[in-house]
Amino acid sequence: MKRIGHYIVFFVSDFSASFLGWILFYYLRRHYIEAKEFGVSFQIIVPAILVSTCWCILYAYTGLYKSLFRKSRLSETIKIAKITLIGVGIIFFAVFLDDPVDTTTRFRFTYFVYFLVQFSLVAIFRLIVNSVAKYLVISKKVQFNTILVGSGTQALHLYIELERNPNDLGQKFIGFIADSDYIHPDLETHIPYLGKIEDIEEVVKKYGVQDIIVAAERTHAKDLLNVINKLRSMRISIKLNPDRYDIIAGYVKTTQLLGTPLVEIQQSLIPSWEKNSKRLVDIIVSLSVLVLFSWLYVIIIIAVKLNSKGPAFYRQERIGKNGVPFRIIKFRSMYIDAEKYGPALSKNNDPRVTKVGKFLRKYRLDEIPQFWNVLIGEMSLVGPRPERKHFIEQIVQKAPEYYLLHQVRPGITSWGQVKFGYAENVEQMIQRLKYDLLYIENMSLAMDLKIILYTIKTILKAEGK
Numbered sequence: 147m148k149r150i151g152h153y154i155v156f157f158v159s160d161f162s163a164s165f166l167g168w169i170l171f172y173y174l175r176r177h178y179i180e181a182k183e184f185g186v187s188f189q190i191i192v193p194a195i196l197v198s199t200c201w202c203i204l205y206a207y208t209g210l211y212k213s214l215f216r217k218s219r220l221s222e223t224i225k226i227a228k229i230t231l232i233g234v235g236i237i238f239f240a241v242f243l244d245d246p247v248d249t250t251t252r253f254r255f256t257y258f259v260y261f262l263v264q265f266s267l268v269a270i271f272r273l274i275v276n277s278v279a280k281y282l283v284i285s286k287k288v289q290f291n292t293i294l295v296g297s298g299t300q301a302l303h304l305y306i307e308l309e310r311n312p313n314d315l316g317q318k319f320i321g322f323i324a325d326s327d328y329i330h331p332d333l334e335t336h337i338p339y340l341g342k343i344e345d346i347e348e349v350v351k352k353y354g355v356q357d358i359i360v361a362a363e364r365t366h367a368k369d370l371l372n373v374i375n376k377l378r379s380m381r382i383s384i385k386l387n388p389d390r391y392d393i394i395a396g397y398v399k400t401t402q403l404l405g406t407p408l409v410e411i412q413q414s415l416i417p418s419w420e421k422n423s424k425r426l427v428d429i430i431v432s433l434s435v436l437v438l439f440s441w442l443y444v445i446i447i448i449a450v451k452l453n454s455k456g457p458a459f460y461r462q463e464r465i466g467k468n469g470v471p472f473r474i475i476k477f478r479s480m481y482i483d484a485e486k487y488g489p490a491l492s493k494n495n496d497p498r499v500t501k502v503g504k505f506l507r508k509y510r511l512d513e514i515p516q517f518w519n520v521l522i523g524e525m526s527l528v529g530p531r532p533e534r535k536h537f538i539e540q541i542v543q544k545a546p547e548y549y550l551l552h553q554v555r556p557g558i559t560s561w562g563q564v565k566f567g568y569a570e571n572v573e574q575m576i577q578r579l580k581y582d583l584l585y586i587e588n589m590s591l592a593m594d595l596k597i598i599l600y601t602i603k604t605i606l607k608a609e610g611k
Contacts, residue, residue, distance in 0.1 A: 151214075152211070152212075152213060152214040153211055155214060155275060156205075156210070156211050156214070156272075156275070157202055157211075159268075159271045159272055159274075159275050160198075160201060160202050160205055160210075160268060160271070160272075161198045161199070161201075161202055162271065163264075163267040163268040163270070163271040163272075164197065164198035164201040164202070164264065164267070164268065165194050165195070165198040166267055167260075167263045167264040167267045167268070168190075168193065168194040168197050168198065169190065169194055170263050170267075171259065171260045171263050171264070172190050172194075174259055174263070175256060175259070175260075197237065200233075200237075201233060201264070201268075204229065204233050204236075205229065207418070207419060207422050208225075208229050208417075208418055208419045209417065209418020209419065209421075209422075210222070210225065210226070210229070214275070214276075214279050215279045215280075215282070215283050215288055215316060216383075217276050217279070219273060219276050219277070219280075222272060222276065223269050223272075223273070226265060226268055226269050226272065227265055227269075230261060230264050230265040230268065231261060233264070234257060234260050234261045234264060235257075237260075238256075238257055238260075283316040286316070286318075288316055289316045289317070289318035290316050290317060290318060290356040290357045290383075291318055291320055291353055291354050291355050291356050291357070292317035292318055292319050292320065292355065292356070292357040292358070292359060293319070293320060293321055293322060293323055293340060293346075293349060293350070293353070293355050293357075293358055293359075294319060294321075294322040294323070294337065294359050294361060295322070295323045295325060295343075295346070295358060295359065295360045295361065295362055296322065296323075296324075296325050296360065296361035296362040296387075297322060297323075297324035297325055297326060297328060297329040297330060297333060297339075298325075298326070298328060298330055298362075299330055300361050300362075300387065301322065301325075301330070301333060301361040301362070302330045302332055302333045302336075304359070304361040304387050305319065305322075305333070305336060305337065305361075306336075308359070309336075317357055317359070319337050320337070320338075320340070320353050320355070321337050321338040321339065321340035321349075321353075322337050322338075322339060322340060323340055323341060323342065323343060323345070323346050323349065324339065324341070324342050324343070325343055325362035340353075346358075346377070347377070350377065350382065355382060356382060356383060357382070357383045357384075357385065358377065358382055358383070358384045358385070359385050359386075359387065359408065360384065360385065360386045360387065361387040381468075385408040386408065387408060415553060415554065415586060415587075415589050416589045416590060420589075420590060420591055423591060424526065424591060424594065425523075425526075427527065427591070427594075428520050428521075428526050428527050429520075429521060431517075431520075431527060432517040432518070432520040432521040432527070433521055435514070435517045436517050436518065436521065439514065442511075442514070443514070443515075446458070446477050446506065446511060446514075447477075449502045450477055450478055450479075450500075450502055450503075450506075453500050453501055453502040453503075454478075454481055454482070454500045454502075455482060456478060456481070456482035457478060457482075458477060458478060459475055459476070459477060459478060459515060460475070460476045460477070460478040460479070460480075461473045461474070461475055461476075462474055462476075462534070463534065463535070464532035464533060464534060464556065465532060465533060465534070465535055465538055465552065466524055466525070466532055466552075466555065466556050467552060467553070467554060467555045467556070468552055468553075469549075469552050471535070472519065472524040472525075472532075474516060474519060474524075474525075474532060475515040475516060475518055475519060476512045476513060476515055476516065477506055477511065477512040477514065477515060478500075478503070478512075479499055479500060479502070479503025479504075479506050479507055479512045480492075480496075480498045480499050480500065480503055481498055481500060484498040489534060489536045489537070491537075491569065491570050491571060492507075492568065492570070493570045494570075509605055510604075510605050513558055516558050517558070520558065523555070524555070525555055525556050525557060525558060526554070526555040526556070526557045526558075527557060527558055527559070527594065527598065528557045528558075528559055528560065528561075528585075528593075528594040528597050528598060529554050529555050529556045529557030529560060529585075530551040530554065530556055530557065530560050530562060530582040530585065530586075531556060531557065531559075531560050531562065531563055531582075532556035533575070537572060537575065540572045541572055541575055541576060541579070544572075544576055545576045545579055547579070547583065548579060550583060550586060551579075551582055551583070551586065553586065554586060554589070559597060559598065559601040560581075560582055560585065560597065561581045561582060561584060561585040561593075561597055562578040562579065562580075562581035562582040562585070563578070563601075564581075564597055564600045564601060564604065565578075565581045566578040566581060585597075
């Protein structure tokens, strides 16, 4: 089933449960709680449709609409309870706050009744949907193309264990990737050889791989790290087979009781609600800046055009989220032939920068057009600064972990830029990289706010260059 099909199944389940929940709550409230005569009419149907739609939006916003076949029923039930608790509170303040009630106890009891009705129906409906999905996976009617990375004894044992496990996660092994020159003689009798580590990206695209299970020897960890860094941007589920050292060190966190305890590399760096809130803030702020400061753009455009020949805006290809290129927009701060000898980073007292350009850079006004990139989703307010492919190729030769930055949208400002400033060469880019990696591992709305405040401080102190 395709992803859109998953959404439809969840939407129908949640909408139906919420609709019935509102009708049932209305009946209980009017007939029992407030002892009033109940009658279903158009006046209750329309609110039921509106409330049910709001519930579906809330569930989507908080990340409940994920893959249909990869859910823990217990974990999801607990998450539904938390979200429902918040959602019922929002509805009560929006709808029932002005209703006359005899006592606070009556209000609390009414709140509890609606929570119980909404949670129970949604949880039951979802339990049915998830149980059907689980059956389809266990019965192998739904499977995911999977490759095994590893060619030694560990890989062989893991494959056999997974194939014998009746509670698997729907893996359909299409072959293995060798992590060294040694290939266990029994491994090829089970699954075909697909190539070496350097061939993995091509194999993934060729066979439509959805899952990768890594069972390589620890001695090849560095090579595997490079591969994983690249594949994480391809929305592929990557699972690792932990060894005893990982377990003792406390690196292994799993909820898999009956199946093989694999450790999944998380694709989502922050909770769905924070991720969606971050995007919502991006849209609101960027749209506000583009509208409120439109008068300033006119002044800057005139100044740039009068100071030197060429267009007022400068577009340059950068690499964004998931390695997808996009064209970043800036006010032009250099002469039009600034890179006639090839790509070059800006330095202090750079002769390529115009007089107006120096002023724009000092207060970072040249970055303002990038709010358009933010508005259309190519960038974010906060995130690692996007670089050109020319420099990325040089960086990854010394620091392959740079590919991890492509997991998130690049930003107008970043932790690396706040702590380190602008880089003048590749070595400085690598030094700045650690701050961007720290940002990715500690992403949150609070962190974004701190970075924005420090950026504003930098602008006011005119520390740009």
